[in-house]
Amino acid sequence: MSFxxxxxxxxxxxxxxxxxxxxALAKEYGLSYGELRTxxxxxxxxxxxxxxxxxxxxxxxxxxxxxxxxxLFFNVNLGKKYLSEIDGVINTKNMPEIEFEKKLRDRIVVxxxxxxxxxxxxxxxxxxxxxxxxxxxxxxSSVDSGSFVYVTVKNINRALKIADALLKALETRGYQxxxxxxxxxxxxxxxxxxxISLKEHSKQVPxxxxxxxxxxxxxxxxxxxxxxxxxxxGELYIKLDGRRSQAIIxxxxxxxxxxxxxxxxxxxxxxxxxxxxxxxxxxQRKRECIERNARREQFAKRQEQEKAKLEKLHTDSEQWHTSxxxxxxxxxxxxxxxxxxxxxxxxxxxxxxxAWAHRQADRIDPLVESPYSILDDTFR
Numbered sequence: 238m239s240f241x242x243x244x245x246x247x248x249x250x251x252x253x254x255x256x257x258x259x260x261a262l263a264k265e266y267g268l269s270y271g272e273l274r275t276x277x278x279x280x281x282x283x284x285x286x287x288x289x290x291x292x293x294x295x296x297x298x299x300x301x302x303x304x305x306x307x308x309l310f311f312n313v314n315l316g317k318k319y320l321s322e323i324d325g326v327i328n329t330k331n332m333p334e335i336e337f338e339k340k341l342r343d344r345i346v347v348x349x350x351x352x353x354x355x356x357x358x359x360x361x362x363x364x365x366x367x368x369x370x371x372x373x374x375x376x377x378s379s380v381d382s383g384s385f386v387y388v389t390v391k392n393i394n395r396a397l398k399i400a401d402a403l404l405k406a407l408e409t410r411g412y413q414x415x416x417x418x419x420x421x422x423x424x425x426x427x428x429x430x431x432x433i434s435l436k437e438h439s440k441q442v443p444x445x446x447x448x449x450x451x452x453x454x455x456x457x458x459x460x461x462x463x464x465x466x467x468x469x470x471g472e473l474y475i476k477l478d479g480r481r482s483q484a485i486i487x488x489x490x491x492x493x494x495x496x497x498x499x500x501x502x503x504x505x506x507x508x509x510x511x512x513x514x515x516x517x518x519x520x521q522r523k524r525e526c527i528e529r530n531a532r533r534e535q536f537a538k539r540q541e542q543e544k545a546k547l548e549k550l551h552t553d554s555e556q557w558h559t560s561x562x563x564x565x566x567x568x569x570x571x572x573x574x575x576x577x578x579x580x581x582x583x584x585x586x587x588x589x590x591x592a593w594a595h596r597q598a599d600r601i602d603p604l605v606e607s608p609y610s611i612l613d614d615t616f617r
Contacts, residue, residue, distance in 0.1 A: 246310050248301065251282045255298045258290045281307040327427070327510045334410075334506050338499040345498035347402040351394075355404040357414065358397055361386060365393060379469070385422040388437040389469045396435055396473060403435075403475070403498055410502070426509035429516075432478040438487065440470040475501050479512045553603040560602035567594045 245266075253262055254277060263273040277284050283299035329335060337343055354362065361382040378390050388396045404414060412424050414433070423430045443465060446454070450462045473494045474487035484504040488494045574587050599605045600612075607613075 244310050244312055247280050247282065247304060247308070250276070250280065250311075251301045254282060255285055255289075259284065276308075276311055279308050280311070281305060327513060329507055329510050332506065332510070335503050338502045338506075343499070345402055345406045345502070347398050347495040347498070349398075351398055351401060354397070354401045355408075357384060357404055358401040360384070361400070362397055385434045386436075387434065388473065389471075392437060392469075392471060392473060396437075399473065399475075399495060399498070400435055402495075403501065406498060406502065424505065426505060427513045429479065429509045429512045431505055431509055432476075432480075434476045434478070436474055436476060438470045438472040438474055439467045441465045442468055477501070477505050477508055479508050481515065482508060482511055484508050556601050556603050560598040560605075563594065563598040563601065567591055567598065570594075 257265075259273055259277075260270055263270050266273065268276075274284070276282075281302055281304060283301070285298065289295060351358070351362070361384045364383045365380050379387065380390055380393055382393075384400075386393075386396050386400055407414060407424060412426060414422050414424055416422050417432075421432055422434070423432045425431075444463045445466075446462050454460055454462065472488040474485055475494065477484045477486075484507075486494065486497050486501050486504060489497075571587070571591055596608045596610065600607045600610055
């Protein structure tokens with residue numbers, strides 16, 4: 238992915254805001270509409286009135302006020318992608334699976350009687366009616382179906398018929414219901430696990446104290462009893478749980494759950510797409526973070542290299558100046574000897590010193606090949 242960080246000056250943004258709609262300009266900068274509006278506020282930039290860019294005759298734009306204490310520029314990453322532009326992201330608009338559920342001829346119908354039930358529904362029915370505690374339970378008692386159905390006895394027949402229609406519809410559409418640890422069942426859509434359950438809503442009713450509670454309250458006045466009880470309402474709902482997001486489709490006054498199974502399918506698709514896109518976006522952010530860290534490390538490495546080169550330049554310059562001063566001093570010493578002694582003779586002690594001093598100056602000078610010196614050697 239290519240990244241291009243660009244500095245946008247306050248005056249430039251002012252001109253662009255009055256030249257293009259904020260929505261279009263925000264897309265160019267890889268920002269949201271709200272983020273660009275916030276930037277305009279932070280930089281004290283007046284925005285055009287609503288509908289300004291669609292008018293044939295436009296009024297004069299508001300002059301740019303002084304910046305004052307406001308920001309003078311901002312940096313924008315022109316390589317930033319919108320979610321819809323990321324590879325692998327799915328758009329639910331005109332999605333074939335969702336459009337299919339909207340057609341009247343493809344409505345899911347719940348049978349009036351359980352005939353040739355789905356194997357999972359068959360196993361639920363055998364467990365429910367095969368256990369004595371379920372056969373002798375009251376109508377408001379919850380039953381253990383051993384599956385994804387959690388309702389009371391009075392609603393078990395209705396729940397099994399809804400579950401049968403739902404499971405058969407899922408298989409018709411190519412989805413398989415699988416079981417996880419415990420009694421959790423899930424449908425895999427777009428490689429996303431959607432946990433499914435059929436439950437019964439509870440409702441809050443005033444608590445009626447029992448004789449025992451009233452007796453204990455008279456005996457111990459500080460004891461209290463619950464203000465409300467929670468009982469099953471008889472209203473069924475299907476819960477689609479994607480861990481980080483969920484959807485609930487419930488009985489309505491004018492639309493029972495049986496008439497909403499196609500809605501369940503659509504909500505399941507949309508939930509799977511949302512979770513899938515979240516995963517794709519998270520992977521995209523991870524890749525961008527890795528790339529950004531790599532660029533940061535590369536930038537830091539280039540900075541260190543530049544600092545090292547600059548430090549060497551200063552060191553070489555100082556060494557060169559030092560060698561030049563040494564050579565000037567050596568020449569001054571030689572001239573002084575000529576003036577004092579009347580000459581400068583080869584083989585004399587001064588001549589040897591001058592030769593030695595020049596070699597030391599050459600060792601320091603970065604522009605001259607360094608001659609051998611015992612100072613560069615090590616004892617063996």
